[in-house]
Amino acid sequence: xxxxxxxxxxxxxxxxxxxxxxxxxxxxxxxxxxxxxxxxxxxxxxxxxxxxxxxxxxxxxxxxxxxxxxxxxxxxxxxxxxxxxxxxxxxxxxxxxxxxxxxxxxxxxxxxxxxxxxxxxxxxxx
Amino acid sequence: xxxxxxxxxxxxxxxxxxxxxxxxxxxxxxxxxxxxxxxxxxxxxxxxxxxxxxxxxxxxxxxxxxxxxxxxxxxxxxxxxxxxxxxxxxxxxxxxxxxxxxxxxxxx
Numbered sequence: 001x002x003x004x005x006x007x008x009x010x011x012x013x014x015x016x017x018x019x020x021x022x023x024x025x026x027x028x029x030x031x032x033x034x035x036x037x038x039x040x041x042x043x044x045x046x047x048x049x050x051x052x053x054x055x056x057x058x059x060x061x062x063x064x065x066x067x068x069x070x071x072x073x074x075x076x077x078x079x080x081x082x083x084x085x086x087x088x089x090x091x092x093x094x095x096x097x098x099x100x101x102x103x104x105x106x107x108x109x110x111x112x113x114x115x116x117x118x119x120x121x122x123x124x125x126x
Numbered sequence: 127x128x129x130x131x132x133x134x135x136x137x138x139x140x141x142x143x144x145x146x147x148x149x150x151x152x153x154x155x156x157x158x159x160x161x162x163x164x165x166x167x168x169x170x171x172x173x174x175x176x177x178x179x180x181x182x183x184x185x186x187x188x189x190x191x192x193x194x195x196x197x198x199x200x201x202x203x204x205x206x207x208x209x210x211x212x213x214x215x216x217x218x219x220x221x222x223x224x225x226x227x228x229x230x231x232x233x234x
Contacts, residue, residue, distance in 0.1 A: 002170075045214060045225035060222045094171070103221045104156045110218040112161040114182075116170040 002095050002117035010124050015083035020095030020117060021076065027053050028073040033098040033111060036069060036080045039119070040091035050098050050111050051078070058109050085124045092119040128152055128217050130226035138234040145202040147229045149215035154195045156219030162191055162200045165228075166211035174213075175200065202231070 006018035020034070027034065035050035049059040051069045059067050068081040078095055098111040129152040139145055149160065158178035165171040173182040175191035178198055188203040202209055210233055215226040 044227050045216070047223050047225075062222075099176070101157075101159060101218060103219065106221060108221040110159065110221045110223050112159070112173070112176055112216060112218045112223065113163070113171070114173055116163075116172070118168070118170045 002097070002115065004093060004095050004117050004120040006120060006122070008121060008123060010085055010089075010122060011126050012086055012124055013084040015081055016085050016089060016122055016124070018080045018093055018095075018120065018122070020078040020080075022078065023076070026073075027071055027076050027078070030097075032114065033100050034071065034078045035096055035098045035111060035113070036078075037094045037096060037113065037116075038091040039094070040088075042088070043091075046091075047111065048080070048082075050100070050109070058111075087124050090122065090124045092121050094119045127222065128155065128220050128224050130215055130217055130224055132213075132215060132226035132229045134229060135227075136230045136232060138232050139205055140234045141205050141207055143205050145200075145205055145209075145231055147200040147202075147213055147215075147231075149193075149198040149200070149226050151196040151198075151217055153220075155198075155217045158194050159217060159219035160191070160193070160198050161216045161218065162189075163214045163216065164209075164211050165214065171214070205231075207233070 001023045033050045036048040049069045051057045096113040096116040133148045160178045162175040163171045179191045212228045
C-alpha cells in the first residue's frame, strides 16, 4: 500500500516536497523500483523519475535540473522535491512501484507502473 | 519523445457490449513495450496490460491487449458496470516513457 502526503498549496519559486509512505512491505527488501508520476490538464500524465532502493535515480530530462527523488529505508518512505515551481507544476502527483526494462536503442532504463497510489493534488499559487 | 494518440476520446456503451480502444504511436514502439491502465475517479490507477498483450496479476480475461509497431488496441469484452472509467496507454520502449491522453468509457 502506498500513500502520498504533503502540502496541497505551494508558492511560485518555492520547493514542492512530497512523501510516499510504503506499508505492507519494505523498500529495503523490494526488488522494485519506485517512482513519481504527475497528471495535469495541460500535459496529461508524465513520468517524473524513478529510484532503486540503493539510491540510483533516473529522471525525465524535462525535469532533470529541478527534481530530486530519494528513499529513506529507515522510515520506509519515498520522497520528491521539485524546485523552483511555477503554475505549470500544478498537478495530481502519484507515487508508484515500477518495473524496469531497457530502451533497446539507448540502453537507458525505462519503466512501466505496477502499483499506484491514489494521488495528491498540489496547486502552485501565491 | 514518442507521442501516443488515443481514440476515441469518449466511448459510450452499455453493459455487456464490447469496447475497442485504440492507441497509435508517432513512431514504432520498441519490443512492443506498451502498457494500458484503468483509472476510476477517487481511485488509484490500475495496471491492466503490459508488453502490449500480457495481463497484469488479477486482471479478468475480458480485458485483452493486441497490436505491434505503432498501432495497439485494448479490447474489453462483455463490459461490466465496474469497467467504466478512463483508460490510458503508455509506451516504455523509448525513454522517457510517455502516455496517451486517455479514452473515457462511459455508460450509455
